Amino acid sequence: MNASVSLTSREEIEVHRFSWPVSIGIPLLALFLQVYLRIGLLNILDLPLLVTIFFAVARRRPIAGLITGAIIGTLQDAWTGHPIGLFGIAKTIVGYLGSSLGVKVDVDNPGSRFLMTFIFVLIHRFIYMAINLLLVGGSEAWNWGHTILSALANGLAAVVLFLFLDKLKLRN
Amino acid sequence: MENFFVRYKNPLVLMAVLFIQVVALATQVKRQENRLGNGGGTRLIRVWSVTAFTPVEKMLVSTGHFFRNGWHNYADLRDVRRQNKELQDEVNRLQMEHARLKQDADQARRLQVLLDFKEKFVDKTVAAQVIATSGTEQSRVITIDKGSNNGIKPDMAVITPDGIVGKIKDVFPLSSQVLLINDHDSGAGVILEASRLQGILKGGSQGELQITDVMSDEKVDAGEQVVTSGGDRIFPKGLAVGTVISAVPDRDNDPFLNIRIKPAADLRRLEEVMVVTKMAETEPTVTSSTSLRAADILSQRLPSIPKPDANGTPTPGGVAGQSKKPAGATPKQKPGQKKEGEGTTVAVKVSPMAGAPAKTPATTGTPAKPTATIGNPATGTNSAASAKPAETKKPASTGQGTPTATGIKKPASTNQGASTSAGASGAATPTPTPKPKGTASNKPKAPSTAPNASPSTPENSKPKQSKTTPATPTPTPTPEKSPR
Numbered sequence: 200m201n202a203s204v205s206l207t208s209r210e211e212i213e214v215h216r217f218s219w220p221v222s223i224g225i226p227l228l229a230l231f232l233q234v235y236l237r238i239g240l241l242n243i244l245d246l247p248l249l250v251t252i253f254f255a256v257a258r259r260r261p262i263a264g265l266i267t268g269a270i271i272g273t274l275q276d277a278w279t280g281h282p283i284g285l286f287g288i289a290k291t292i293v294g295y296l297g298s299s300l301g302v303k304v305d306v307d308n309p310g311s312r313f314l315m316t317f318i319f320v321l322i323h324r325f326i327y328m329a330i331n332l333l334l335v336g337g338s339e340a341w342n343w344g345h346t347i348l349s350a351l352a353n354g355l356a357a358v359v360l361f362l363f364l365d366k367l368k369l370r371n
Numbered sequence: 372m373e374n375f376f377v378r379y380k381n382p383l384v385l386m387a388v389l390f391i392q393v394v395a396l397a398t399q400v401k402r403q404e405n406r407l408g409n410g411g412g413t414r415l416i417r418v419w420s421v422t423a424f425t426p427v428e429k430m431l432v433s434t435g436h437f438f439r440n441g442w443h444n445y446a447d448l449r450d451v452r453r454q455n456k457e458l459q460d461e462v463n464r465l466q467m468e469h470a471r472l473k474q475d476a477d478q479a480r481r482l483q484v485l486l487d488f489k490e491k492f493v494d495k496t497v498a499a500q501v502i503a504t505s506g507t508e509q510s511r512v513i514t515i516d517k518g519s520n521n522g523i524k525p526d527m528a529v530i531t532p533d534g535i536v537g538k539i540k541d542v543f544p545l546s547s548q549v550l551l552i553n554d555h556d557s558g559a560g561v562i563l564e565a566s567r568l569q570g571i572l573k574g575g576s577q578g579e580l581q582i583t584d585v586m587s588d589e590k591v592d593a594g595e596q597v598v599t600s601g602g603d604r605i606f607p608k609g610l611a612v613g614t615v616i617s618a619v620p621d622r623d624n625d626p627f628l629n630i631r632i633k634p635a636a637d638l639r640r641l642e643e644v645m646v647v648t649k650m651a652e653t654e655p656t657v658t659s660s661t662s663l664r665a666a667d668i669l670s671q672r673l674p675s676i677p678k679p680d681a682n683g684t685p686t687p688g689g690v691a692g693q694s695k696k697p698a699g700a701t702p703k704q705k706p707g708q709k710k711e712g713e714g715t716t717v718a719v720k721v722s723p724m725a726g727a728p729a730k731t732p733a734t735t736g737t738p739a740k741p742t743a744t745i746g747n748p749a750t751g752t753n754s755a756a757s758a759k760p761a762e763t764k765k766p767a768s769t770g771q772g773t774p775t776a777t778g779i780k781k782p783a784s785t786n787q788g789a790s791t792s793a794g795a796s797g798a799a800t801p802t803p804t805p806k807p808k809g810t811a812s813n814k815p816k817a818p819s820t821a822p823n824a825s826p827s828t829p830e831n832s833k834p835k836q837s838k839t840t841p842a843t844p845t846p847t848p849t850p851e852k853s854p855r
Contacts, residue, residue, distance in 0.1 A: 234514070278421070284396035
């Protein structure tokens with residue numbers, strides 16, 4: 200038996216599977232790099248979010264996508280000092296939307312990946328801010344310029360990163 | 372019904388997961404409001420997550436430092452000679468600066484002693500390495516490689532030699548999370564160094580530092596240094612915080628200024644930090660060197676004390692310090708009678724044995740109100756001693772030694788000689804005074820009133836003075852007339 204995870208729900212769409220080490224190791228590596236890299240400009244990137252989007256879109260199963268997002272987001276919350284759940288909820292929703300989008304739209308070309316990531320970063324940021332303001336009682340201000348810049352940077356990074364992660368897919 | 376769950380399986384699972392997370396989040400927020408800290412469940416998630424990454428991060432940080440230090444060591448060798456010369460010049464300059472500042476510091480300590488001032492200072496620190504950050508711009512948190520196993524506790528101050536960094540937020544066995552001062556949730560009591568304005572330092576949403584509770588009519592200049600005030604009970608007072616970048620009226624908070632601060636420590640490139648694990652609160656002490664200096668000053672105002680010769684016989688006409696009768700201990704003073712100058716007495720600790728022997732010139736003819744009592748150990752006087760009749764003291768003639776002002780017994784021979792000589796000379800001034808004229812006039816053969824004129828004087832006076840507060844001596848009235 201092949202030790203891989205089959206997460207394809209529709210046979211007519213290309214099946215993407217990932218080995219267990221990749222399914223566990225890549226999110227952990229993204230989390231690790233996110234907290235380990237202490238270069239100011241790289242803080243604008245959200246590697247766990249990019250990994251969440253990639254796995255959600257590639258697997259094309261909403262439940263798998265949202266669970267992946269929930270786990271990665273919750274682990275990311277552990278490092279922030281904020282109440283656990285802020286990133287968890289945001290990435291859960293992004294994971295669900297990403298996997299739902301992957302079923303209907305071709306997200307394998309660079310242009311669609313950039314646009315998809317750009318939108319998901321905005322959604323992620325919006326959900327985070329909404330939860331922070333409404334549930335936690337935070338007072339962080341929305342900064343459009345910074346948010347757009349972050350979305351652009353993550354979109355560009357996604358194009359490059361997804362090309363690398365494509366090589367980790369198991370194909371029939 | 373079954374079709375409903377099958378058909379809407381995905382949205383239902385999404386709602387269930389979101390519901391669980393929202394409930395968990397609300398529970399944490401509620402606990403924070405009740406100041407119960409992190410719940411057990413969420414804390415476990417943090418502990419597991421952080422602990423799982425800590426060894427790997429420690430290893431990577433150590434490896435990175437190994438290679439970086441190796442390269443730096445090689446590069447440093449090339450410039451070491453020039454740097455050594457520059458550093459030597461810097462050391463010379465700093466030594467002179469240090470000597471000047473030490474004088475100021477000593478003076479400040481003496482004043483603090485007088486004011487019963489208690490100061491806090493950093494007593495013990497633990498060095499730690501930064502191994503991780505929060506990874507997001509929404510929180511300014513770093514992780515260090517020291518935890519509860521190293522004595523780290525929440526709310527301890529984290530500093531660098533450049534300035535303050537933050538405070539400990541969460542502690543794990545092998546690591547701790549530090550809330551940086553530029554985080555939106557942090558706060559620290561600060562004071563502007565020049566204008567002495569106090570305020571609360573807070574972090575902005577973009578990670579900038581600002582003080583927002585200073586009134587707009589205050590004058591704050593760019594470039595002014597900001598230090599900790601110690602009012603937050605976390606950071607010791609006087610640590611560098613940063614420099615004022617700008618101070619403009621706050622549009623959102625009208626009567627106040629928006630003072631932006633550039634942090635003294637580079638919060639974006641932290642590598643090594645120090646956690647203040649212990650802060651001591653003590654009264655400042657005056658250094659012994661300072662006491663000696665004060666003693667020198669006082670001794671210049673005292674009459675000379677002859678040094679006994681080899682047989683223990685004092686120089687004729689000398690007034691031995693141990694035999695001098697402190698005016699405050701004058702037995703002829705009526706109980707309750709307030710002496711002149713008593714109101715200016717500075718309380719010092721004097722041995723209960725302090726006082727003059729019964730048979731001294733003072734007991735036989737000291738004027739009723741010769742001196743004010745001051746905290747000068749050389750005089751052996753204090754208010755307590757003055758209220759006690761001198762007859763209760765052990766007389767010097769017993770040959771067992773006379774207690775000095777500091778309770779140190781002198782050899783009997785010296786005491787006897789001193790007593791004799793004092794009586795013979797008719798030294799009617801028992802207490803050293805800033806005006807040694809009266810004393811000199813009553814000592815026919817006194818070699819000199821200047822202490823340097825008699826080589827024995829400093830030896831007798833310094834050790835006593837060094838044990839007391841170098842209080843400013845109160846001017847002592849000169850006796851109106853000689854006992855004889």
